[in-house]
Amino acid sequence: MAESIKDKVAIIGMGCTKFGELWDKSPEDLIIEAYKETMEDAGIEKKDIQAAWLGSHLDDISIGRGVIIFSMALKLPFIPVTRTENFCATGTEALRGACYAVASGAYDIALALGVEKLKDVGYAGLPESGNLNMEGTLGRFTTPARTAPGAYAMMATGYFAKYGLSPEDGKRTLAKISSKSHHNGTLNPKAHLRREVSVEDVMKAPIIAWPLGLYDCCGVSDGAAAAIVTRADMAKNFRPDPVYVKALQIAASSGEELLYTDYDYAHVETTYRAGIAAYREAGIKNPREELSMMETHDCFSINELTQYEDLGISPRGRAKEDVDAGFFNIDGKIPNEVDGGLKCFGHPIGASGLRMVYEIYKQLQGKAGPRQLKDPKIGLTHNMGGTPPSCVVAVGIVGL
């Protein structure tokens, strides 16, 4: 009988670099900076780390393939290091590897670190968005022109049509989502984009892929984030306020969504499935009442809107009502993207999943500074890679 990961593993240290267009920082600089903060937070030494998981998505820039840039930058003492890659859910995948290793009893202390250096290629957007390269060799000739904004914009069109929103109403709802994240970003010194953007500003922005405009799209950033995990029963030897892993689930598309005409293009099936699995693992019956906060994968505003429904917070077709009511604002019932989200904290692909956990970890410990929430107990991370009908979604839940 399979057991769950719940309360077997604790996070005892975390670090995160500033995200942004860090022209003066190499991938090694980012790795060392995130590592240093994490180790100081955990209060352990290099010799205490028994194994490491590295998350990094792209292999033709950044740190290349494999792990040696990482292991040699940190001078890790010949310990096992595993590279994980799972699209934009890569960061959560690295954490998952480290947590499972500790839960298995193979190691007592493991490091998970995600890093991405995107801004060395000379153009805006994702480096491979002229060729999402999701299909390996095949992607070179059948879908060479696919972009991430285009793929997500099709979900906005689908959602507006399914629920009868006019383009004006639909875009205004999405604008509220982005404007909220921009406000949160101003409160975070590590965020990439730190400026208020009004709903009207979002509405008037240049179109990237209709119906999505500039401010419906997240930042493309450099950055790194890391965590030290240990056995739950050892955690309080290191600190009084460890954060416990309650669930770590991943769902991958089955092909139904892409190929089968039943898929409505107004939700993400993998988000729905991973959410159900994570709630079951964590023992959450009513997420709308039980969750204190969320950090979800808002690569595009429409993705955040549909997540509210897929994750069981808002009823189908009615996330707009919660957005309008400020339910997810920093002073709302379940604040989301408190650190600015992908939208404003930025999106260095391999680091994003760990960055989400970093925010909740700091909030649960009461160390989130000017954006500190009142007494949060449990938070959810949602980390997604791919396009709405062909993707992986990682949902993590951590709590005190």
Next chain:
Amino acid sequence: MGGTQMAIGITSYGAYLPWHRLGPGTNGWTARTERAVASFDEDSITMAVAAAVNCLDGFHRQDIQALYFASTTPPYKEKSNATTVSVAADLPFETLSMDFSDSLRAGTAALQAAIDAVKGGSAKQVLLVAADMRVPQPRSEFEPVFGDGAAALLIGNSKVAVQLEDSYAVSHEMLDVWRADGDAFVRTWEDRFVIEEGYLKILPQVISKLLDRNKLSSKDITKAVLYAPDSRRHREMVRKLGFDLETQVQEPLFSTVGNTGAAFAPMMLAAALEKAKAGDRILLANYGNGADAFLFRVTEEIEAIRNSRGVGSYVESKRILPDYETYAVWRGLIDKAPPTRRPPIRTPSPSAMHREESKNLRFHGIKCKRCGYPQYPPQRVCTRCHAKDEFEDYRFSDKKAKVFTYALDRLGPTLDPPLVVSVIDFDGGGRMFSIMTDRDVDKVEIGMPLEMTFRKFHSSEGIHNYYWKCMPVRA
């Protein structure tokens, strides 16, 4: 002489004209005529495929033994172009594919060869497709004249709709218009030499000989389909031959399409057949380093192949390009900076292209034998019922579809921004992600009816990457 043992001739016809036109209304276009211009993602191969598919509507592909492709602008110089047309038109593996090239008479040369193949018994049916997109030098005398397009004729000996009575050809060596290896544009000698010593001298000789030996005069011709380099020479030829311009001569498309090179004579013939009646006698005459002429008699079978996708419907279905610059960018005459900086698209792999031929060129998906659901791209495990390897091939290229959702992507690399990306549902089942081409951006909407069209995605390192796109149904 006439008097073939069995009836041989045309059993079907089809045509294709691109959607775009240069014409009055195009900023920077000074001619009074309209000229059909291939889209940025079209070439002679893709237009040929469209004409071939139209021609084959309702015909069984396994009954066709050969495909002849005629063009002076084949995309490959070494590597068969006919084979690509044959495969994309989904003709069988056992098809003899042949390239006819280098001559404005390539189309009628292929017609003669097709007739001879059927007569000789090596093939029961031959599909002949002619396509051209000659790029005239900007502001040259050719620019207001040249057009792009394709025409297809199915040649056979059963249910012949247009029976061949006789044909005749001569060779005549002269440099009148030419394009040497490496030349981007057509060159020409002084027009008095070109016309008087060439066109107006040779073509009448060939037509007279053909009529004389069949004991016919110009009065006996119901419709004369006459190649001409331009509109003025066409009128001179009609006058010289004694045909009545109003009643006896196929309208030569100079004001709406232009001279479509090797495809021109077959295209005018296809246009003539759209209005032909049983008993009509049709003269087809083509010119270029010699001339050839054919006498046809239309049979009752013509009524069975009234093709709705003939020249006429395509002439009406058009979009005038807003400016000459767009055309110049599409043809590579201006190296315009793209709207957004994007990474170069990677070169496709010929070995992978070879492996994926059925999926990418034939546009075959699969239909599950257990649950009946059609799927694209082909799967090994059924998306719906999870049956493994229990499928039959299913051709999507001739299926209609509808837009399920879409986006107008300004980041996507294309010479015709924005890139319209769409998810489309096929009539009869099946869904795919598809790039939409030849669309009016303001009119794209959910539920819009679509058809599939074979296009060139991009070229890199001499590899032309062909695949299928969707487009709003052409009228």
